[in-house]
Amino acid sequence: MSQHLPVQTHLSPVTTKISQLVVTHGSGSWVYTESGEKYLDFTSGIGVTNTGHSHPKVVAAIQEQATKMLHGQVNVFYTRVLIDLAEELRTIVPEHIDSFFFANSGAEATEAAVKLAKQVTKRPNIIVFQGSFHGRTHLTMGMTTSKTIYRIGYQPLPAGIFVAPFPHALRYGWDEETTIQYCIKELKHLLKSQTAPAETAAIILEPEQGEGGYVPTPPAFMKALREICDEHGILLVMDEVQTGFGRTGKWFAQDHYNVRPDVMIMAKGIASGVPMSCIAASSEMMAKWIPGSHGGTYGGNPLAAASAIATIRAMRDEHMIENAAERGAQLTTGLKALQATFPRIVEVRGFGLMVGMEFRDENGTPDAATVTALQKGCLEKKLLLLSCGTYGNVIRFIPPLVVTEEEIRNGLKIIHDVLSQIFYKN
Ligand SMILES: Cc1ncc(COP(=O)(O)O)c(C=O)c1O
Numbered sequence: 001m002s003q004h005l006p007v008q009t010h011l012s013p014v015t016t017k018i019s020q021l022v023v024t025h026g027s028g029s030w031v032y033t034e035s036g037e038k039y040l041d042f043t044s045g046i047g048v049t050n051t052g053h054s055h056p057k058v059v060a061a062i063q064e065q066a067t068k069m070l071h072g073q074v075n076v077f078y079t080r081v082l083i084d085l086a087e088e089l090r091t092i093v094p095e096h097i098d099s100f101f102f103a104n105s106g107a108e109a110t111e112a113a114v115k116l117a118k119q120v121t122k123r124p125n126i127i128v129f130q131g132s133f134h135g136r137t138h139l140t141m142g143m144t145t146s147k148t149i150y151r152i153g154y155q156p157l158p159a160g161i162f163v164a165p166f167p168h169a170l171r172y173g174w175d176e177e178t179t180i181q182y183c184i185k186e187l188k189h190l191l192k193s194q195t196a197p198a199e200t201a202a203i204i205l206e207p208e209q210g211e212g213g214y215v216p217t218p219p220a221f222m223k224a225l226r227e228i229c230d231e232h233g234i235l236l237v238m239d240e241v242q243t244g245f246g247r248t249g250k251w252f253a254q255d256h257y258n259v260r261p262d263v264m265i266m267a268k269g270i271a272s273g274v275p276m277s278c279i280a281a282s283s284e285m286m287a288k289w290i291p292g293s294h295g296g297t298y299g300g301n302p303l304a305a306a307s308a309i310a311t312i313r314a315m316r317d318e319h320m321i322e323n324a325a326e327r328g329a330q331l332t333t334g335l336k337a338l339q340a341t342f343p344r345i346v347e348v349r350g351f352g353l354m355v356g357m358e359f360r361d362e363n364g365t366p367d368a369a370t371v372t373a374l375q376k377g378c379l380e381k382k383l384l385l386l387s388c389g390t391y392g393n394v395i396r397f398i399p400p401l402v403v404t405e406e407e408i409r410n411g412l413k414i415i416h417d418v419l420s421q422i423f424y425k426n
Pocket residue numbers: 046104105106107108110133134135136206210211239240241242243267268
């Protein structure tokens with residue numbers, strides 16, 4: 001029961017926690033506590049430790065780089081390791097994307113993408129989607145509509161951000177086609193009624209919404225977005241912060257669609273946990289970004305760059321992306337089987353190892369209570385799970401891409417046992 005006792009620290013309580021565990025180290029899919037317990041980690045630092053905790057090849061690359069240089073300021077000189085990282089990234093992004101700018105967090109990269117889009121198009125506004133999560137700085141808070149908790153007490157937020165509906169059929173209670181057509185119509189209406197195309201720099205989208213509930217974008221909607229952007233000279237920006245680096249069973253979630261992004265935003269899994277983020281676009285587009293008009297002290301840090309190179313190589317050499325697809329299929333099949341036993345599970349969805357399981361009660365009302373009870377019960381059985389969704393009624397599964405068949409099986413068994421306890425008290 002130690003995980004429920006509040007830990008007394010001098011750390012700010014603004015950071016909420018799903019457990020009171022004090023962890024000393026991690027390895028692969030597991031974390032180890034000060035009190036000698038071992039937990040199966042299906043949270044991966046919210047989609048960061050895709051190569052598993054402290055992957056030996058990543059650790060070795062960081063150690064080697066640490067002996068050479070810890071900080072190489074990008075305005076002062078080039079570092080070989082960062083040039084090499086850009087080359088490595090080139091091999092995993094679409095052909096037309098060949099220029100990279102590095103920062104430190106997802107929010108920082110999102111801000112950079114918006115600044116790039118504004119200068120390239122010379123337009124002031126952007127469009128995001130209902131349920132989006134793009135970060136917690138003031139601009140990205142304004143772009144985040146997944147939950148009011150991220151805005152509370154901070155409003156008013158920056159202007160020039162417009163919110164369009166996102167086509168999640170379950171939320172509207174309609175069929176998929178009706179929902180997609182409605183959302184396309186509303187987006188076009190937004191461009192007529194609130195932000196004219198001539199004033200709209202970019203449409204920014206998470207290919208699979210993360211914090212908003214692990215909801216993949218329907219392919220027909222993605223296609224329509226590309227067409228609308230092309231018609232009006234609006235940039236299509238993919239926020240791949242959570243969906244990137246193998247998470248969805250492909251390098252990027254956009255690879256599940258036959259749609260070309262103008263700008264990509266990456267972070268989280270890029271460097272296995274060393275803070276790093278990146279935006280990527282064509283060199284023609286990057287050439288329109290006024291030199292000196294954006295930057296940062298730490299962006300492109302050599303330790304993070306070495307870690308990112310090792311991350312990409314380890315993923316490729318150890319077939320982690322293939323494993324994400326296979327283990328994701330195993331997880332989804334297992335969760336769908338649970339759905340047959342527990343009718344409060346109304347939807348299991350997502351690409352690869354980015355899977356959401358949504359709960360509603362018998363009246364169809366979002367059921368956050370079951371999600372909280374499931375998280376708590378799993379914690380007691382030493383399985384770490386996160387929730388998401390505007391109503392907190394979705395369990396999100398983000399195991400590391402190195403997760404084994406047995407670990408997924410064990411995780412599913414724990415979830416089955418806890419749900420049985422909750423609903424059948426046995
Ligand atoms: C899709 C997406 N974009 C942006 C962010 C912000 O990233 P960070 O927390 O590194 O600022 C997140 C974080 O969860 C995210 O999931």
